[in-house]
Amino acid sequence: MRLLQMQRLAGLNLIGKRQFVADYQMLLYGDSHSEAVFQAAELRERRRYPTSIAIHRARRQKGEKVIGDTSLEEFVEIARGLSSSDMVISMIGGNQHAVLATIQHPIPFDVLEPGADFSSLRPGTELIPYRAIASIIHGGIRGRDGRALSKIRDATPARMxxxxxxxxxxxSDFIRSYHESRFSEDIAKLGVSSPELRMKIWRMQRNLLHEYCDELxxxxxxxxxxxxxxxxxxLPEYYAKDATHAxxxxxxxxLQELEQRIVRSNESVQ
Known part of the structure; x- marks a missing residue:
């Protein structure tokens, strides 16, 4: 299993160069976006600067290949055994915006964000109602990804x-050169959508995720x-060599922000 430091943290926790004793666990469970954190944690291990987060990659079948190490059901059972002092960090899903807005649609479209004026729209595009696009992302968030988040939240008293x-x-040139294989044929035929549209759809997803997380x-x-x-x-220095990942x-x-913001805030309430 691709895990780091599964033992209970009755020992070392690191923030910057400071050490302190903590009596809690931090577990991360995620899909493809969690790979950036796993690789970072491996690098820190090699540098003898370990992370205190146990990282689980969601196990999925991709063709004939199995990716990941922990099924949702297995992680739910692990999370069930945690206490209110522990923490669960999710990196489940997250690519609904990329599916909708990476490839240039045959009919170029745009959306008007709440509070924006018509000058924010790109010339020569069809205006699609914001709510119409939001409803698609809303359904995606509350589908497989949302059900997984809800199962974990219901199973554990841990802070999540x-x-x-x-x-x-x-x-856009980078995306044309480096993209996931599932985008290849359509990008070759249709090209890549505008950066402005990609950002609008990502912001839409970000806002809907905040709303759903608040509910849970x-x-x-x-x-x-x-x-x-x-x-x-x-920023380019944080690009992975594909269309969507860091x-x-x-x-x-x-990892640095998780340790600084989550760990310190958890220490303050204990």
Missing amino acids: FHIIPPPPKRD GIEAFDPPQAALDQDGFL NRNYGLLL
Whole structure:
């Protein structure tokens, strides 16, 4: 299993260069976006600067290949044994925005975000009602991903967080050169959508995820500001070599923020 430091944390916890004793566990469960954190944790282990988060990758069948190490049912049982002092961190799902807004639609479209004016729309596009697109993402969030979040939340008294997926990459040429295989045929025929549309749809998903997490009693955790440019796009140094994911450097930033914000806030309430 791809796990790090599964023992109970009656020992070492690290924040920056500071050590302290903690009596709780931190477990992470996620899909493909969790790979950045796993790679970052492996790097820290090699540098003798370990993370105190046990990382589980969701086990799925992809063709003839099995990816991941822990099924949802197995993780639910693990989470069931945690206490209110422990923490569960979710990186489940997160690519609904990419499915809708990575490939250029045959009829270019745009959406008007709440509070925006018509000058924010791109010329030559069809205006699609914001609620129509939001309803698709809403259904995706509350489908497989939402059911998984709800199962974990119902099973455990632990404090629970959900990591919002990284924002889109501004560089369309990069996406044309490096993208997941499922996008290949359509990108070759239709091209890549505009960065502005990709950002609008990601923001839509981010807002809907916050709403859903609030309903479930889960704390939504936004991407690290240090990884974003002035318009909220993922900075190039944090790109993984595909259309949607972030890399190990991004995972290092996430680990740092998790340790600084979550661990310290947990210490303050104990």
